[in-house]
Amino acid sequence: MFKASLRSHLTLWFAGLSLLTLLSVGFYVGHIATGQMKQASGNALLSTAKSAAELLGAQLRERQLEVSLLSRAPLLKRGNLDDPDILTSMELRTQSRAEYAWMGVADADGRVRQAVNGLLVNQSVKERPWFQAGLRGDYTGDPHEAVLLAKLLPGSASGEPLRFIDFAAPIRNAQGQVVGVLGAHAHWSWVTKIVDAAVLQKGTAPEVEALIVDHDGKVLYPEQLAGEQLPNLPGTLKTPDTAPGWSVGNGYLTSAVAVPTPSSAGLTWYIAVRQPLDIALHPARVLFYKLLALGFIAAIIFGLVAYYLALHLSRPIEQLARAAKQVQDHQPDVAFPLQHSVREIAQLVQSIQGMTQSLLGKERELQEANTSLEATVAQRTVALTQANANLLKLATHDALTGVFNRRRFDEKLAECSLLFQRTGRTFALLFIDVDYFKRINDTHGHAIGDEVLEQLAKLIQRNTRATDFVARYGGEEFAVLLPEIEEPESPEVVAEKIRVAIAEAHFASVGQVTVSIGVGLAELSDSNASALIRRADQQLYQAKGAGRNRVCCTA
Ligand SMILES: Nc1nc2c(ncn2[C@@H]2O[C@H](COP(=O)(O)OP(=O)(O)OP(=O)(O)O)[C@@H](O)[C@H]2O)c(=O)[nH]1
Incomplete structure (x- = not known):
């Protein structure tokens, strides 16, 4: 929707109201002037008719x-x-x-x-x-x-x-x-000359006509109107616009006065003096048009004055609106209007300026708080992520050796079993148990025993692939899952490689350490993972039984 400026509103209202007022005054004064002019002209005609009638009456008498x-x-x-x-x-x-x-x-x-x-x-x-x-x-x-x-x-x-x-x-x-x-x-010309002389004397209003009318309202003089009926003679025909002594009708202002009769022989003449209404009211009409013109000129002058007044009043408000828009658009160095002579506008400017500065201050504080909050949140998020990662590691890894723990091993074994059931690609389970570890503990102490376990885990990881899964099964026993076996003898080869690597490694304070390894292969006939664990465990038991530091595998 089109919205006009405050300046246009004020100008249009001022000019419109002044035009309306002046036009109303013009119409009112014009109306009064017309009435008075009618009255004055009517009275003048009446006076002329009276003197003509009296003169004629005197002559006739x-x-x-x-x-x-x-x-x-x-x-x-x-x-x-x-x-x-x-x-x-x-x-x-x-x-x-x-x-x-x-x-x-x-x-x-x-x-x-x-x-x-x-x-x-x-x-x-x-x-x-x-x-x-x-x-x-x-x-x-x-x-x-x-x-x-x-x-x-x-x-x-x-x-x-x-x-x-x-x-x-x-x-x-x-x-x-x-x-x-x-x-x-x-x-008869003697009579008409008397009437004409009485009516049309010097100084009579323009276009005034003298008529002689008989008692029935018929025109006797002038000749060209003879026989015509004059409509509104006093006592013959009344019109609403009839004043004592004169009347308005047929476009004329007419005054008729009875001639004082010299005898009672039925002679009743009227001297009617009339003037076209347009001519009679001409001065009033001229005054009315002058007032109208004056009204328009005054409205234009008022409009101009109103425009400059509106300019004076609206300029600070427009500047204020511009400044508010700049503040809204986050522009720097917003300029508010300077002092104004109108107290309310000056107060408004000051209030909005103060309010804006306060709001901007609050916004800055909020931004700073947000920035600091974001940094804190980022720090906390990093810490939380780290804590989560640690927690996850703690939940899935063994704290001493760093390889996966028993709980994670159980999950992984279940996943491998399901995958095997679906794809048919077999996998193997290695149980690695340290030989005579109790003796190490007993001889060198638990701390050295822990170091041995840590080194063993590293050795096992180093001798398996990244895709293999190494876990501490419990105590001094490790488990390794080898997914997707390429050759049936592969698990045994991997186990032997681990065993040799450990046997050839040097352990600080302890010297040489050996391990026994039991290898079990997954079978489609296995109803669950326990069967495979049992088979690997049996092979480990066999390896221990056979003298330790060896690998036993299911045929
Ligand atoms: N230092 C240390 N020792 C452990 C840990 N877990 C289990 N052990 C010890 O490992 C030893 C296992 O002993 P045993 O089950 O008799 O086995 P072994 O002495 O290795 O004998 P074989 O397995 O028959 O060769 C025990 O003395 C446990 O206390 C551990 O986390 N750290």
């Missing part, structure tokens, strides 16, 4: 009041709708206010009696809403396309149809009876 006051003028109250002063009065009004497209008076039957520029004079306006509402009271109407005046007035420069809003007021005589209606048509 003024026009309504103007028509209303004119309808109550004394010359109209007299009831003579054909009075030329009425026309003069109307002309003065229309000349001073360019917004008026038409002004005139109609009698109670709906026939236009007088009008500025003579337009529609004598025509019936009985079916027109302004006339019918004007009979009942002061009236300000919704915009509408020119019906009767369309052909009489020049069209707009843009080619759009002529649109008017109507003002009307009843004309009452001195008795208070309604004798006619004073009507005026104002250009």
Whole structure:
């Protein structure tokens, strides 16, 4: 498994955590800023919409009041709708206010009696809403396309149809009876210019649009949006993200304010001021991206700082790990890191250094003890081997003469008997007994007798082969086993050779010594080794009986 260094771990953790923290702060601040920006923009739109609505309301009220006051003028109250002063009065009004497209008076039957520029004079306006509402009271109407005046007035420069809003007021005589209606048509463009002027003043936020909306939420202005339904006017459609005075929907931040109506004739307009949400929240978004960029830059700086900090912290630990590895590999002169400003690291270095030195000391002592133990064990092993060899020799050899003892002879005789039974190759047994040995002992003492026995053993060994087996059978009697006899007479030849060698030898203090030898040959009919011993012993007995210093052999 891949294992990253302490340095990498620390760097990644520091950088990762700082990035995470800064991103969290960035997102949080961005979120707060977006909310506040939305609030601020919404409030600004609301304020603009309010001032536009108030301005338009004031203008409409003024026009309504103007028509209303004119309808109550004394010359109209007299009831003579054909009075030329009425026309003069109307002309003065229309000349001073360019917004008026038409002004005139109609009698109670709906026939236009007088009008500025003579337009529609004598025509019936009985079916027109302004006339019918004007009979009942002061009236300000919704915009509408020119019906009767369309052909009489020049069209707009843009080619759009002529649109008017109507003002009307009843004309009452001195008795208070309604004798006619004073009507005026104002250009719709006058209204839209007021709204545009109020909304799109210098310093307004970018891409802000002004809309005039009727009481059903349908757009009246601008022309290209006319008839569209505005979704979330206050009181029409609520969205979850709606704050008092402004709302969010269709990608716009919108504020709509009702225009204070000049009359209760059903005219309820809203001035809606809206701005694309992207534009409204642009500064917050810029702030958010700046915070993100700042977060990344800070994370990189934190990462670098963390790297150098990690380097400072991890270097002694890495050196310590290297030193520990060198100690493990039994390298000489291991260098431990020097002092460190962090107390715990300095303590750790000191402790490990002390521990390592103590361990190395113990290891050295152990090695020395091992070496000394190995030498002692080697010495003891040599001594033990020697003792074992001595013990083995003692167990199998005769202490006085050095040849094999009786116990070993019995084993060897049994082995030879078994081998003979298996291979059929015969072997011979020689019993060699010293002649008159008692006399030697008696004459020269036991010590000289022992020397004689030692010399005899050497003589017998010297006159037999290495493969022959020489043992002290007991007292002054020796036994020799001759394995794998080549010729039947060979044992007798060997026995004679031994006898002659002894007889011709000189023994210190004693002079000449002779031996009698009985030779027995192994036979397949022998049930055990005792038969052969018996035969050799008989031959020895015969040799003694025949005068000693001779060899007797089975025929
Ligand atoms: N010095 C010495 N004498 C021994 C040892 N073992 C046996 N003898 C002596 O050998 C003598 C054997 O005597 P005998 O059995 O009478 O035989 P001998 O005197 O040789 O007479 P023959 O065998 O009939 O010729 C005894 O006196 C034993 O004490 C020994 O290890 N050392």
